[in-house]
Amino acid sequence: MVHDESAAGTSVGRREQGSGRGRPLSEGTERAILEATTELLAERGLAAMTIEEVAARARVGKASVYRRWPSKGTLALDAFLSDFLERQPVPDTGSLRDDLLGMLRGWVRAVRQPTTGRTLRGLIAEVQRDPELADAWRERFVAPLRARHGALVQRAVERGELAPEVNTGLLLDLLYGPAYHRLLHGHLPLNDAFIEDLVAAIMAAVDAGAI
Amino acid sequence: MVHDESAAGTSVGRREQGSGRGRPLSEGTERAILEATTELLAERGLAAMTIEEVAARARVGKASVYRRWPSKGTLALDAFLSDFLERQPVPDTGSLRDDLLGMLRGWVRAVRQPTTGRTLRGLIAEVQRDPELADAWRERFVAPLRARHGALVQRAVERGELAPEVNTGLLLDLLYGPAYHRLLHGHLPLNDAFIEDLVAAIMAAVDAGAI
Amino acid sequence: MVHDESAAGTSVGRREQGSGRGRPLSEGTERAILEATTELLAERGLAAMTIEEVAARARVGKASVYRRWPSKGTLALDAFLSDFLERQPVPDTGSLRDDLLGMLRGWVRAVRQPTTGRTLRGLIAEVQRDPELADAWRERFVAPLRARHGALVQRAVERGELAPEVNTGLLLDLLYGPAYHRLLHGHLPLNDAFIEDLVAAIMAAVDAGAI
Amino acid sequence: MVHDESAAGTSVGRREQGSGRGRPLSEGTERAILEATTELLAERGLAAMTIEEVAARARVGKASVYRRWPSKGTLALDAFLSDFLERQPVPDTGSLRDDLLGMLRGWVRAVRQPTTGRTLRGLIAEVQRDPELADAWRERFVAPLRARHGALVQRAVERGELAPEVNTGLLLDLLYGPAYHRLLHGHLPLNDAFIEDLVAAIMAAVDAGAI
DNA sequence: TCGTAACCGAGACGGTACGTCTGGTCTTTTT
């Protein structure tokens, strides 16, 4: 498994509360900020959202935002993450082909919702400009998803559908790479035909032992 | 036929000179702006570059920049494009496998140069926030490259290496999708093993008639 | 004469336009800012006035304020100055006693207007915290007034009412010192009895040749 | 009798402890706050000092400051007052002229110390913006000093140097008004010549029975 | 050849958001 760290505890790109002394960070404040962020992400997208507006919408001082999140990107990441991750299926059909189809279908369904797709694209954009966000992105978004998907591949190995030497990283990149490519460049549609053709091609390579 | 201003009239994201009357746009001014842009792209990256700074560096008024380019993204696109495109090889080895290897190797070599890689990532980021730039991006970057590469695939069809019904779009996405994925997410390296494994997998799918 | 510099040209605490190149500072903008400042000074006083509000009221960008005035104090000084100075009489009655009475009565009448008095007190307060403003204050407020008043004293010398060796600085401090003292400390009223008693005392000292 | 809580009930601008219940205010805390205030007044002056910094320097919570003093001004007043007042001489030479000289010399000596002069100027500035502080200022600074000085004048009446109808308020304003004027406006120096000339002028007016 | 339209560099324009700071209050745990 590559670059796991399986999330938990590392908490990149999110500020920690210091010692136990003094007034603790208020949960209500945090919730209000995340709700306002989610709303504004839906209304305007990440690029057009400002921290100033988030604070105003949440009826919170700007400092209460900056106390928790160092940048707009990490805030948006938090607002996006739990919602997105829990909507990503981890199928277990007993067949690698069907598992891959299920994963890709779930992903495409999610990103075709305008809000989700736009926010995901906005976050990837932000990741390119903010190295700290990039770390958080890999640790809290990419790694957990790949861990889940890697486990799914591992099950196929255990079933004997795949050789143990399978290049899991490549396999997942062959699945998600073309999908992100179309999401970000928009040169071709993310439709059902694409999903099926892509999985068919991957399965052919798998069956030929070439992955 | 490669990007010979193939769409003379389209010219997305670049301002045109109006009627013939009045003083024409100065070529020296344009050159100075593009040079300053190239320098700043190398020094700071697209995100940290400002049009104000480009104008100052080029010893040019801000209006002279806006007269030619409507946004930072289109300016950076112009500064990036010719240089990048002419460094992308269009191999013709007589073998699809070797052509794919050549293309991918050329792309990886280019984006592993820090300046080029950072600028490409910055441009893709900008494309996500600016719909007009997205149009220009597809017309002036994505389409020309895919046209070139499509021709290469077509030659393989003519040689009989591929069936005429080959899904060219999918084939190219299988080649470039994983590469862009690693460039943008940084979860796994863009090394020689990746290149070879990826092409091997694609060729296996091709040989199985699954693309 | 002490510390004259007779204003003109020195222009402390006020930004100058640089070279003649580029768009010149707009007079309308300047006027709008000064009007908004005058209004807010009257409504809230200097301490409660913010540059943000001045800019908003004048329908002007904050930068247009900062481009001209380096601080709230210098801005308020400009808004206050011309108005206040032109309301300060320079009597010429032919009698030193009556001239002093006229000057002091004019000053008291001005500072007893709530807006003027509050602004003057606010400016003196600001002068204590901002050394640059203090320079401007001396050059553009104190010095011009004292130059005027010094001329008035000089006329009394020429009339033979005062010896040529008169200590003009002390004479003026004896006149204005107690007045500012009561304005700033508020321990005793600025009424007509004060004015008359003060001038009577000064004239007694003058007549005894003690100033 | 100097400031022995002379007005036990008055206590403007200083918070009182409520009922006797609960933990009493710690004296150590109060002392630490006043010491930190004195240090910061000397280091930066009143304008640049913040309550936040005072609390940090005193290793005390901000609330412990606000529990005792309602504003920065009253805190500074307390830190300044006893020190300043006890350094103001109340001479008793048997001669009004020499008493006035002694008082003025003591005052000038005090305010020419950079820290004392700056703090006094800062307090007078603060008094202009904070009406509650203005009350405290008059009750705890101006009134006690004028009471002392009034007693001194009264002794001169008893000695027969002054008529009983002397205008004590005006006399003191003639002494201190010009001095504060020069302190606050800085247009002329507070030197020995000033002291002597001023007292000479006042004595001339006194001798002429004009005060 | 002359007028004029559109260019040129410079920089001010009205806006907006930034991230920081302070003010005064409130909420913890600890003494």
Added chain:
DNA sequence: AAAAAGACCAGACGTACCGTCTCGGTTACGA
């Protein structure tokens, strides 16, 4: 209940850029 600590909301600070406009001045076309 007061203590220290520090989070709370609020909002001003001064800066940086945005994209447009205005200035005085310069080309180069077309009448």
